[in-house]
Amino acid sequence: MQLAERMSRIGTESAFEVLAKARALEKQGKNIVHLEIGQPDFPTPAHVVEAGKRALDQGWTGYGPTAGFPEFREMIAAYVSRTRSISVGADNVCVVPGGKPIMFFTMMAMLEPGDEVIYPNPGFPIYESVVDFLGARAVPMPLIESRGFSFDLDVFASKLTSRTKMVVLNSPANPTGGVIPREDLARIAELLRDRDVLILSDEIYSRIFYGEPPQSITQFDGMLEKTVILDGFSKTYSMTGWRLGYGVMPQWLADAVNLLMVNSNSCTASFTQRAGMAALEGPQDCVDAMVGEFRTRRDAIVAGLNGLPGFTCKSPSGAFYAFPNITGTGLSSKALADLLLYEAGVSCLSGTAFGAHGEGYLRFSYANSLANIQEALTRIAKVSERWTSVAR
Secondary structure (H helix, E strand, C coil): CCCCHHHHHCCCCHHHHHHHHHHHHHHCCCCCEECCCCCCCCCCCHHHHHHHHHHHHCCCCCCCCCCCCHHHHHHHHHHHHHHHCCCCCHHHEEEECCCHHHHHHHHHHHCCCCCEEEEEECCCHHHHHHHHHCCCEEEEEEEEHHHCCEECHHHHHHHCCCCEEEEEEECCCCCCCCCCCHHHHHHHHHHHCCCCCEEEEECCCCCCECCCCCCCHHHCCCCHHHEEEEEECCCCCCCHHHCCEEEECCHHHHHHHHHHHHHHCCCCCHHHHHHHHHHHHCCCHHHHHHHHHHHHHHHHHHHHHHCCCCCECCCCCECCEECCECHHHCCCHHHHHHHHHHHHCEECEEHHHHCHHHCCEEEEECCCCHHHHHHHHHHHHHHCHHHHHHHC
């Protein structure tokens, strides 16, 4: 038996592959500092956990509506309307198990073979993976370090063609931590307003920022009716294992996404949705405290990385990733990531895990304790002789 040809075109998320290598080393007795996985190291807030337990006790264990419970969708619509200064309703909301189904279902519903999708590179690898899987053409949009890892807008304009069917935005971004400036979003909106192009706006890190709040392209004239907002609970409320996300989109597309949902998952777990309701309507100080701790860690890891020979690191404006430029080491991203794992006991990701334009960078997740971050920096400094001696 052979797999279908399309399976040869699907990619993966290499963070989990690196984690497996690190776990194997730990089984051999090696101590590893984990800075590879992008999930908050904070517990799910207590009131959210209690709501989930209560829902189980109350029997919220059966099938629910495919699109999500109406009261939950109303709550999400109100939250998104308030936080993005737009107006959407429950019929625009699709509740799904995690954020990835919104990527997958939106692309499956919209893309034909040969359609072009402009996406950020380096960027979340699943964008390119799904585009390739569906037989569409992935068009990488290089992120520019000197612009805070935003687009070169002239290059972006040059990549728009009659075949462009979708543009993917991610702000704050994985892996760079970059936030697209409002003036850039305004220019992107101007370029796309009169085109038959859908925007997939991945806003999963929308609550994790350190300066001005990230803006959504849906705030600009003509954009709401051609944009899918992807958001969820994994990052903001440290609920990665609960598998709870949502998309906000025009109703005609929501109907298609719900059709794909009923054909694949039937529905999102009922008790999980009740926990999500508690997250949205409950106290938000837990989120503020988490972001405050991330800010402290960000400042520490950026300062530490900038003190390493061959490293330079911009301070990220959002998310919880540092993305240092390591070209000064003279090593490739993959070679340096492997060296740090096997010789320093520090697990991070090669920039090329996020696309070809990630060469020359590493990604460190600072979703770990300050003590572990400092330990990782100390270990990297100790092995830096490996590349400084070569440079000499």
